[in-house]
Amino acid sequence: MSRPKLQDVAARAGVSVTTVSRVLNDRGYLSADIRRRVAEAVAELGYRPNEIARSLIGQKSRLVGLIVPTVADPFFGELASRIEGELASKGYKMLLCDCLENAEREAEYLEMLQANRVDGIITSTHNRNVEGYDRADAPIVAVDRRLGSDIPIIRSDNRTGGRLATGHLIARGSRSAVFITATDHPGNDRAAAYRETMRDHGLDPRVLAYGYSTPMRQRRALIETWLMDNDADGVFASDDLTALMVLEWARKTGRRVPDTLRIVGYDGSRAALLAMPGLTTVRQPIDALGARAAQALIRRIETPDDDRESRLAAEAPLPVELHQGWTS
Amino acid sequence: MSRPKLQDVAARAGVSVTTVSRVLNDRGYLSADIRRRVAEAVAELGYRPNEIARSLIGQKSRLVGLIVPTVADPFFGELASRIEGELASKGYKMLLCDCLENAEREAEYLEMLQANRVDGIITSTHNRNVEGYDRADAPIVAVDRRLGSDIPIIRSDNRTGGRLATGHLIARGSRSAVFITATDHPGNDRAAAYRETMRDHGLDPRVLAYGYSTPMRQRRALIETWLMDNDADGVFASDDLTALMVLEWARKTGRRVPDTLRIVGYDGSRAALLAMPGLTTVRQPIDALGARAAQALIRRIETPDDDRESRLAAEAPLPVELHQGWTS
DNA sequence: CTGAAAGCGCTTACAG
DNA sequence: CTGAAAGCGCTTACAG
Known part of the structure; x- marks a missing residue:
């Protein structure tokens, strides 16, 4: 049978x-x-x-969609893991959507998720101008991304993070630190804090933005070329992988770290710190980010009314902290 | 409306x-x-x-479940990303199940997936004796794991990988390399190949198994203690994160790598090699593993009959290669 | 070429 | 305390 x-x-x-x-x-x-x-x-x-039959009747699927650049990146991998864990503990399942920095793919996923009647969507990508978020009818929560005035943002304190990293570099003797990031847009609080802190100390800020969609090899080449051509006694990278890339470049070219080059990363994922505990970095509370994102979404799903309150709670940025390694 | x-x-x-x-x-x-x-x-x-209504009628959901230890680990993150990409390109959605090395959780996920009428399941965990795989009625494909005689295994060539790593260490002058792995069970081909290669050269194999469920801190302590107490001029770690952990220990304790300590890892995920291109490691073809796993599952779903053939194709291990860095 | 009706596997008022 | 019937939003024979 x-x-x-x-x-x-x-x-x-x-x-x-x-x-x-x-x-x-x-x-x-x-x-x-x-x-x-x-x-x-x-x-x-x-x-x-048959849960499918149940979903059809109940008008709710207990399904949530997660849109990320890619879980191959340790930060997003850890975030996804944490979000999934929190959702599962509340009886929700999670559809994973790896959109690979591709806005078109992201828009398709958004369609697909709604066609599958997900109860809600968590999104954490950096694509700009993605079609469809405005006319989505499922509740949405964004992680570290501004999508629209009615979409709550879960994030950690990028401004403090930027200040911590830059201030630390300066305290360790750096006078010409550069900030390396994907894109240097107005909403980039880490960039803003870096600039601010440099200026506060009478130093010249320099930002190197390599662009999100730049393939890894070119990204590396671009950064290495810049470092060769421009003298910098400090690097503040907006993610740990980039910081580690710079560290390897320093080893290859004989720069002494941290004596002549101080390096600070960002994110502090378990994997990165396990692999390289010596990296100085700003640790985001990835567990808390994931848990809060899941909880905020569930609140929007289950009690659509007290939206305002939950949105306010969501907006308060989570605290970051400096992990001091030997690279600075 | x-x-x-x-x-x-x-x-x-x-x-x-x-x-x-x-x-x-x-x-x-x-x-x-x-x-x-x-x-x-x-x-x-x-x-x-409404895709839910469609699923109910069609008796198929175009949904696949993926069970992994955790996507916070770069290897599984990259594998999950690749599997999801391949599935999406064929019109399938993927439910992510992070079971966190917990056999009970894994069994619950297995139940949940079937209650949600997934068309198939891909599993890649190391838990032993998980209840339910034998009486599952959805097609299953395993990545690097033996579940039962009728479940195809997608894997890369662990035996060759073990030989490459060990042979390389020896060629670089190591006489007392240790193999560090989670569990040293009979099915561990990397361990078998390590032992074989050591013996072929008249050397004494030593295996340090830390156990899957050991929390990260204890794992690190355990490995560091062993390295302190036992002289080893080489380390072959069964995953890159462990290899990098050893590298950091070497730096801290003043061991010269690769002169007095040679280190070889395993996996070669993009993230690990991006962060630390200098790590010598055995690269698994993660893209191919993911793609093949997804394809094998889809074949089982869509043409349940030509099972035997697809199973044979699945069994042939994919090739690995040695990535030579400066740690050996 | 188009429509009325049955049915996918459940849940939920509504009777009894 | 238990059951017959309607309905969730679709698709699919079966007529016409």
């Missing part, structure tokens, strides 16, 4: 499908005898309710 | 729901006029077919 359905259980237990459904959902009064008979039939048949 | 449904489109276009469905699915002959009217109604209403 193929998969048993409610009818089969009902027949076996000698009751109606209504009754079986009630036992399964523990609704209303059922005699102990009936409960037992149904339980037996379920066990004997190895019956498992 | 809430979400429009087929009925609304039909009413607007002035046709029956049957006809709308047919236009949407491009089934049978439709007059150009009708096609146009329906298309207009769909556009005007912003109609999107």
Whole structure:
């Protein structure tokens, strides 16, 4: 026999499908005898309710979509892991969408998720001008990204992070630190804090932006060329992978770290710090970011009304901290 | 108005729901006029077919479950990313299940996936004795894991990988290399190849197994203690994160790498090599592993009959290669 | 070429 | 305390 359905259980237990459904959902009064008979039939048949049918009726799928650049990146991998864990603990499943810095893909995923009637969407990408977020009808929560005035943003304190990193470099003797980031747009608080802090100390800020869609090899070449051509006694990289790339370049070219070149990264994912605990970096509270993103979304899903409050809570940035290694 | 449904489109276009469905699915002959009217109604209403209803009818969900230890690990993150990409290109969605080295969680996920009527499951964890795989009724494909005689295994050539790494260490002058791995069970081909290669050169193999569920701090402590107490002029680590951990220990304790200590890792994920291109490691073809896993599963789903052939293809291990860095 | 009706596997008022 | 019937939003034979 193929998969048993409610009818089969009902027949076996000698009751109606209504009754079986009630036992399964523990609704209303059922005699102990009936409960037992149904339980037996379920066990004997190895019956498992079809969640798809349930979703169709309930008008909710307990499904959430997560859109990220790629979980191959340790930061997003860890974030995704944490979000999934929090969702699972609340009975939600998660559809993973790796959009690979591709705005078109992201728009398609957005469509797909809604066609699959997800209860909500968490998005954390850097693509600009993605079609569809404005007319989405599922609740959305963004991680470190501004999508629109009615979409809550979960993030950590980028401004403080930028200040910590830059201030630290200066305190360690750096006078000509450069900030390396993907894009240097107005909303980039880390860049703003870097500039501010440099100026506060009478130093000249320099920002190297390599662009999101630049393939890894070119990205590396670009950064190395810049470092060769421009004298810098400090590097503040907006992510750890880039910081480690610079560290390897320093080793290759004989720069002494931290004596002549101080390096500070950003993110502080478990994997990065496990691989290279010596890296000075600004640690984002990835666990808290993920948990809060999941919780904020669930709140929007389950109590659509107290939106304003939850949005306010969401906006307060989570604290970051400086992890001091030997690279600075 | 809430979400429009087929009925609304039909009413607007002035046709029956049957006809709308047919236009949407491009089934049978439709007059150009009708096609146009329906298309207009769909556009005007912003109609999107409910995939849940479709799944219920079609008896297939185009949903696949992926069970991994955690995507926070760069290797599994990259694998998950690749699998998801391949699945998406074939019109499948992916439910992510991070089971965190927890066999109980894994069993629950297995239940959940089937209750949600996934068309298939890809699993890549190291838990032993997980309940439920034997009585699962969805097609399953395993990545680098033996689950049962009828479940195809996608993997790369662990035996060659183990030989390459060990042989390389010896060629670089190591006489007392240790192999560090999670568990040293009989199915561990890398361990077997390490032992074999050591013995072939008349050297004594030593294996340090830290256990999967050991928390990261203890794992590090355990490995560092072992390295302190036992003299080793080479380390072959079964994953890159562990290799990098050893490298950092060497730096801290003043060991000269590679002169007095040679280090070789395993996996070669993009993230690891980006962060530390200097690490000598055995590169697994993660892209190919992911793509093949997804393809093998889709084949099992869509043509359940030619199983035997696809299983054979799946069994042939994919080639690995040694990436030579400066750590050896 | 188009439509009315049955059905996918469940849940939920509504009766009794 | 339990059951018959309607319905979730679609697709698919079956008529016409």
